[in-house]
Amino acid sequence: MTPQALRDLLEEKLDHPDRPAAAASRGDGDLDGRVIPSGARLNQAAVLAPLILHDGPPRFLFTMRAAHLTKHAGQISFPGGRREPGETLAQTALRETHEEIGITPDHVEILGCFDPYETVTAFQVTPFVGVVKPGYTVTPDHREVSEVFETPFDFLMNAANHERHEMEFRGKIRRFWAMPWQERYIWGATAGMLKALHDRLFGDR
Template identity: 40%
Template sequence: MVTAPKQIAQLRAALSQSGPGSSDFDLTPGVKPLAGRKLRPAGVLMPFIETPKGLDLVLTQRSSALKHHPGQIAFPGGKRDDADADIRATALREAYEEIGLHPNQVELLGQLPEHETVTGFTVTPVLGLIREEFTPTVDPGEVEEAFRVPFKHVSNLAKFSKQGRYWQGQMRWYDTVPLGPYYIWGATARMLRGLAERLEQ
């Protein structure tokens, strides 16, 4: 069995690698973002927690009442506020607001390259370890549920697949890494795939 300390070492090694970022447009080369559009910075937290069986990743299911991406699986996070010291502060603040994870409970490991979304954000994934017992307390206005996914699932490239659907009259392709009732797809799956690819190297 792969232990949590070994998986943490794998994460540190993955974060030490250089490489390009990613985009919602990567898998559909024929679809291009609008020229000159203004991108807004955002930060998300990939919060890992140790268990006797290895690391788990905490994810959220967004509220179905939200204007953007209702009901989708996501990392805790959001757009950067002017008061945030940096993008890591954004990710930590949003995780505290959405699932009650206090910044003092998190040991930051580093961050992955930015991911550009079709909705006009440049999202920076920030990786952290939850260093104590943690029970999520969700903000019902933003989050319907917080749940855990095993590290071994989201780090295994064999669990990922490419799927597509028509949107605004065009076929759009995206990554997925589903688990049970949770359909993890889109930007969340794309960022996780980027991490999984680094872990394979």
């Protein structure tokens, strides 16, 4: 798929960035059954899936969280975080991307958003896809991010690479999506969002 064809597909299939869906349709319990009590109060958050369409095949940028963090240390994620008062979710995704990896909002064109994702830590996370414009600079905030790296879009959107893994957590077996790529282990909420994006673009197949 050419970069322009991919861009056209995303613009067709994604929700308008100013009108994200109100209810989450994906979450950490997708493979286990619902794990968040119905009616639970969820914190609003957003992430940006930074998509590079120039200088080679399409690919996403990811961060690896710093090893010293008390939560989710060493895990792979998209840049993002909790919404602050007065922000739209799209603004949250852009602000967090700037703070975490140094890419300024003027170097990102948001194409849309897709299925909000509920986490067992009581967040409803809205993922946005944003095309990163040429001339951007990556400057990770090493208080939060140990590494920024790229992974091919075609690999992540290939259903053959969507693996079902499991682990014991607090005495229970938890099942989750994983997309191991080279020496990186993309799993959990990030892999779940990628699976949701795949299903949105290409159908649940």
